[in-house]
Amino acid sequence: MATILVVDDEMGIRELLSEILSDEGHVVEAAENAQQARDYRLRQAPDLVLLDIWMPDTDGVTLLKEWAAQGKLTMPVIMMSGHATIDTAVEATKIGALNFLEKPIALQKLLKAVEQGLVHGTAAAPILSTTAKPPLPAGASSVPAAAALPSASALNASGDSGAAGTAHAQPGQTASISFDIPLRDARDAFERAYFEYHLARENGSMTRVAEKTGLERTHLYRKLKQLGVDLGKNKSEA
Numbered sequence: 001m002a003t004i005l006v007v008d009d010e011m012g013i014r015e016l017l018s019e020i021l022s023d024e025g026h027v028v029e030a031a032e033n034a035q036q037a038r039d040y041r042l043r044q045a046p047d048l049v050l051l052d053i054w055m056p057d058t059d060g061v062t063l064l065k066e067w068a069a070q071g072k073l074t075m076p077v078i079m080m081s082g083h084a085t086i087d088t089a090v091e092a093t094k095i096g097a098l099n100f101l102e103k104p105i106a107l108q109k110l111l112k113a114v115e116q117g118l119v120h121g122t123a124a125a126p127i128l129s130t131t132a133k134p135p136l137p138a139g140a141s142s143v144p145a146a147a148a149l150p151s152a153s154a155l156n157a158s159g160d161s162g163a164a165g166t167a168h169a170q171p172g173q174t175a176s177i178s179f180d181i182p183l184r185d186a187r188d189a190f191e192r193a194y195f196e197y198h199l200a201r202e203n204g205s206m207t208r209v210a211e212k213t214g215l216e217r218t219h220l221y222r223k224l225k226q227l228g229v230d231l232g233k234n235k236s237e238a
Contacts, residue, residue, distance in 0.1 A: 001188055001226060002047035002118050003027045003219075007037040007063075008080065009055045013103075017050060020110065024182070027223055034058035041067065044214055045075050050115045051097075053088060064095050076117040080105065086125065122183075150162035192227045199229070 004026050006017045011032070018028040029046065031037040034057050040046070053060040060079055067073040079092045080104030089100040098120055099113045175188045195209070202208040210217045224231060 001025045001027065001184065001191070002028065004114070005029045005031060005037065005040060005046040005049045007031045007034070007049065007055075007096070008052040009033055010052075013052070013080075017105075017110070021114065024111065025226070026114075027219070028227065031218070034060070034063045037063060038066070041072055043216070045072070047075060047121055048114060049075055049077045049115075050101075051077050051079055053079055053084045053092070061092050061095070064092060064097060068096050074079075076121045078113050079116055097113070188227060192229060195224055195227065195229055204231075212216065 004021055006014050006028060007030075008017070013030065014030045018030055021028045021090055031040055035178065037049075037051070051060040051064065064073070064077060064079075067077075073096045076098040077096065078099045078101060079097045080103060084100075084102075087143045090232075091101065097198070098117050101109060102115055104195055118155075130185050131132060140226075177186050179186075181189075195213070198209045198212050202212065206217055206220060210220045213220065215223065
């Protein structure tokens with residue numbers, strides 16, 4: 001499951017893309033213009049952006065340039081347009097866009113582009129985090145001991161495969177996630193354990209969990225619901 005930001009001034013396009021991508025298990029956020037997209041990016045970085053080129057306030061290519069200049073183009077961006085020329089598509093690609101979809105967007109083309117974008121974003125994340133950090137002294141570890149992940153053998157200690165090989169972590173522990181399950185299932189299992197840990201630590205306070213995880217409350221509720229996290233236990237609105 002990924003968080004995808006859809007930026008388009010046409011309500012029908014936003015609603016259609018949101019419905020399709022939600023059915024695929026993703027969390028979809030929508031912005032009807034460039035300013036709303038800017039505001040969202042200031043709060044957090046989505047896993048992927050679907051960005052319309054022609055918008056009334058600021059066009060998508062200009063917004064793409066802004067993000068690139070500000071160092072905020074850390075997520076894959078797929079441009080969309082029904083009127084753009086080849087030159088415009090090439091320009092967006094040079095700036096940093098990953099792909100270009102021509103409207104009306106065919107369902108299979110959309111799903112394939114989104115899948116490729118998310119794979120590209122996942123592959124690029126370790127590279128970005130590595131280049132952003134200074135080299136460590138010989139023998140030093142970049143991961144604090146308290147937060148170190150278990151070895152592959154520990155993760156697969158149960159010997160099971162599939163969903164049955166996934167276990168929820170107890171508060172303060174690292175989740176045991178099988179490497180034999182699909183990437184989406186493994187990611188969901190990790191996110192479920194992550195939010196259950198913070199809910200337990202904050203005594204079920206959605207406000208404090210939202211602050212700790214950097215999510216808005218409405219986004220947090222949707223995320224927990226999609227992950228199947230039980231909100232009834234120790235739930236607090238404080």
